[in-house]
Amino acid sequence: MNPAAKRRTVPWDVLGLLLLIAVALFTPELLRALFDRASVSYLSIAINALSLAVLALSWDMLARTGQLSLAHAAFYGAGAYTTALMLRHLELPMWLGIPAGGVVAVLFALLLGSLTLRLRAIYFAIATLAFAEVLKSVAHHAPTSFAGGNAGMNVAPLFRPTFVAGEMERWEVAFLRNESYFYVYAGLLVLTVLVSIALQRSRLRHAFTAIRTNEDVAGVMGVRPARVKLLAFMLSAAGVGMLGAVEAHRIGSVLPDQSFAVATTVLALVTPIFGGLYTTLGPIVGALGLSSIQELLRRTFDDGYLIGYGVVLVLTILFMPRGVVGTLGNAWRKRGAGKPRAKRTSDDATEKPGGEA
Amino acid sequence: MHRTVRTLFTLLALIALGAAAAQGVTIGVLTPLTGGAAGTGQAQRAGFELALEEINAAGGVLGAPLAIVIEDTQANPAVGLAAFEKLMTEDGVEFIAGGFSSGVTLALVESFRTFQPIVMWIGGAVSGIGIDGFDGIEELIGQEDWFFHVHPWDYHNVEAATAFVADTGSQSVALLHEDSAFGGPGSAGAQALIEGAGLTVPLREAFTSTLLGGTGDFRAAIAKAAATDADLLYWIGYDSDVVPLTSQVRELNYNPQYIFGAPPGWPTEFAAAPEAQCVTGLIGFLPNLPTPEAAAFTTAYQAKFGAEPDNYFSALAYANLWAYADAINAAGTTDQGAVIAELEAGTFRSPIGDWSFEPSVVGKHQGFTTDLWLVFQYQDGVREIVWPIEKATAPLVSCR
Numbered sequence: 001m002n003p004a005a006k007r008r009t010v011p012w013d014v015l016g017l018l019l020l021i022a023v024a025l026f027t028p029e030l031l032r033a034l035f036d037r038a039s040v041s042y043l044s045i046a047i048n049a050l051s052l053a054v055l056a057l058s059w060d061m062l063a064r065t066g067q068l069s070l071a072h073a074a075f076y077g078a079g080a081y082t083t084a085l086m087l088r089h090l091e092l093p094m095w096l097g098i099p100a101g102g103v104v105a106v107l108f109a110l111l112l113g114s115l116t117l118r119l120r121a122i123y124f125a126i127a128t129l130a131f132a133e134v135l136k137s138v139a140h141h142a143p144t145s146f147a148g149g150n151a152g153m154n155v156a157p158l159f160r161p162t163f164v165a166g167e168m169e170r171w172e173v174a175f176l177r178n179e180s181y182f183y184v185y186a187g188l189l190v191l192t193v194l195v196s197i198a199l200q201r202s203r204l205r206h207a208f209t210a211i212r213t214n215e216d217v218a219g220v221m222g223v224r225p226a227r228v229k230l231l232a233f234m235l236s237a238a239g240v241g242m243l244g245a246v247e248a249h250r251i252g253s254v255l256p257d258q259s260f261a262v263a264t265t266v267l268a269l270v271t272p273i274f275g276g277l278y279t280t281l282g283p284i285v286g287a288l289g290l291s292s293i294q295e296l297l298r299r300t301f302d303d304g305y306l307i308g309y310g311v312v313l314v315l316t317i318l319f320m321p322r323g324v325v326g327t328l329g330n331a332w333r334k335r336g337a338g339k340p341r342a343k344r345t346s347d348d349a350t351e352k353p354g355g356e357a
Numbered sequence: 358m359h360r361t362v363r364t365l366f367t368l369l370a371l372i373a374l375g376a377a378a379a380q381g382v383t384i385g386v387l388t389p390l391t392g393g394a395a396g397t398g399q400a401q402r403a404g405f406e407l408a409l410e411e412i413n414a415a416g417g418v419l420g421a422p423l424a425i426v427i428e429d430t431q432a433n434p435a436v437g438l439a440a441f442e443k444l445m446t447e448d449g450v451e452f453i454a455g456g457f458s459s460g461v462t463l464a465l466v467e468s469f470r471t472f473q474p475i476v477m478w479i480g481g482a483v484s485g486i487g488i489d490g491f492d493g494i495e496e497l498i499g500q501e502d503w504f505f506h507v508h509p510w511d512y513h514n515v516e517a518a519t520a521f522v523a524d525t526g527s528q529s530v531a532l533l534h535e536d537s538a539f540g541g542p543g544s545a546g547a548q549a550l551i552e553g554a555g556l557t558v559p560l561r562e563a564f565t566s567t568l569l570g571g572t573g574d575f576r577a578a579i580a581k582a583a584a585t586d587a588d589l590l591y592w593i594g595y596d597s598d599v600v601p602l603t604s605q606v607r608e609l610n611y612n613p614q615y616i617f618g619a620p621p622g623w624p625t626e627f628a629a630a631p632e633a634q635c636v637t638g639l640i641g642f643l644p645n646l647p648t649p650e651a652a653a654f655t656t657a658y659q660a661k662f663g664a665e666p667d668n669y670f671s672a673l674a675y676a677n678l679w680a681y682a683d684a685i686n687a688a689g690t691t692d693q694g695a696v697i698a699e700l701e702a703g704t705f706r707s708p709i710g711d712w713s714f715e716p717s718v719v720g721k722h723q724g725f726t727t728d729l730w731l732v733f734q735y736q737d738g739v740r741e742i743v744w745p746i747e748k749a750t751a752p753l754v755s756c757r
Contacts, residue, residue, distance in 0.1 A: 150541025251464035
């Protein structure tokens, strides 16, 4: 790209990140101003949506290399158990459990990736699924005195605002707690978005796309697929590990079946498919979209709302195979097809279900 | 013009007040209507709806119809938390009923403490008693004035099962259990109690439940149990393990004197299967329980839903809502202190029989204990109650 063209390019990703930060900063107070005590409930829903966004965007980072990971429940559980174990056995500040959760998840990704990332497609997926099950089994059979065994472990909350009678109402305590958690989850999402943008803006983006398109050809071109995929796997695990740690504090416990639930992995892969794969925006749109649709359906129909949710997913996959962001991006590009455009980069010409937001 | 507007506003205000008065008391219900525990959640909903219909037919609560708002927890802690906060802040309820899954209950502890509504909880059996370094639900909130626990605690379940096992006259017990938070601590407690009763436990073997990703092949564990030649095979697992496990016991020609299972529920269609014959199990309610309350509940349930209540959580939910209605009516107000006093003092109706709240190991308000549990035996396609003797509909028969 020549310098003149570079000057003309609008940094949509950076602008989007700034917008995300601005929205996150004002969301709790805005909700409180608009909905008063109901803001507690809406904040809780927003926290769950942010959690899903972190999970989905992290998963997508590895998907950009063409690898389908079913290990994200393992990274989530590893993060959750790390903070729980630190609380139980080490007298360290509680907050340290969150980065430690990320570090342990990265180490597990390094171990698992070193052994399995030479496998491709379904063989890699099966190996990663088995890994999640192995960690769950280890958690089940761990000595009770060390890691709780089948019974799991309690995890203290990160925030415990105090109720002051006469000066506040009880819902305000819940608001303060949810507001604090909201900022932690939003911070985690911002961090994940930063990593994703950095990847998209670096030369690694081209390496990811080349590996995804044809790993053998990528190797001939000088890309070292195993090393690049391992890096993607580790970056992908970091955010999920920290998410698991935060979530453990919020829900107050770690249990083997709960912390290493297969449902975590399913959500991690369904959400970017819905929103648009291989982009920063797609998984976030997917998380916000799916959370909103589910909540809307839940509040509208007493029964069978999950049927509606499933129908939305099926229709999206059938009629929007590039996900919401990919389909809207295509429509936008078609709309501007008649106008003169900047020269496309080589990377733009490759397969990209979600476009390249 | 000004007067017309004022009159209109006055009228609207009166209508709103009238609507509020007619609306009466609302109880918030948390239960898993979808997800892996949906069967139990739907059974709870049926029990709540039946009780609601009867309560309102009998005049409602404080002279107005009682209402319930049911929120789906999906048996997911984060979803359960959002659902509880919706009930408290959007629906404005002061009373919480329902409940299932200890993981969800643990997630709600902080929020329960914040809002402090009256919580009458029919799920979440993990007490934490006897587990070092882990605080269960009874230990965390059992002493709170506003917390009332209806379902027996985990140690009550084990005590009842052990009492039955000892009453069979068996000398040895082979123990198979699924390896999660449900079967792990349960089997350890069961082994200690069984051995305490003078019986031997030659085997305690874990398996992965089909509910939690297991293959459904239990042959290795069953073969080990068969090799012990124990008098009684005692297994702890989930509903989905019932059919494969009992089928494989027959397939391997393992023929203990008694087979006793302790899953949360039993598949309805299992009764008709030949491998069900002589299998025994623990359950909280059966339609053929020989009491007038059980008969009345079963008849009303069949009339409303066209089927027999086959999950005991419907009976617990029914008891849950009636206890609220009776306590609030007795208090004559929704004032929390007055309702708590009535819940502490009252005796309540249920399909299982009259019940009240008493202290437990550390909890202040415990509803049912070992007295909830029945043991049934499949005999020619019918679940006959065989224990305790005073509630039995048929004698226990040996499988040999």
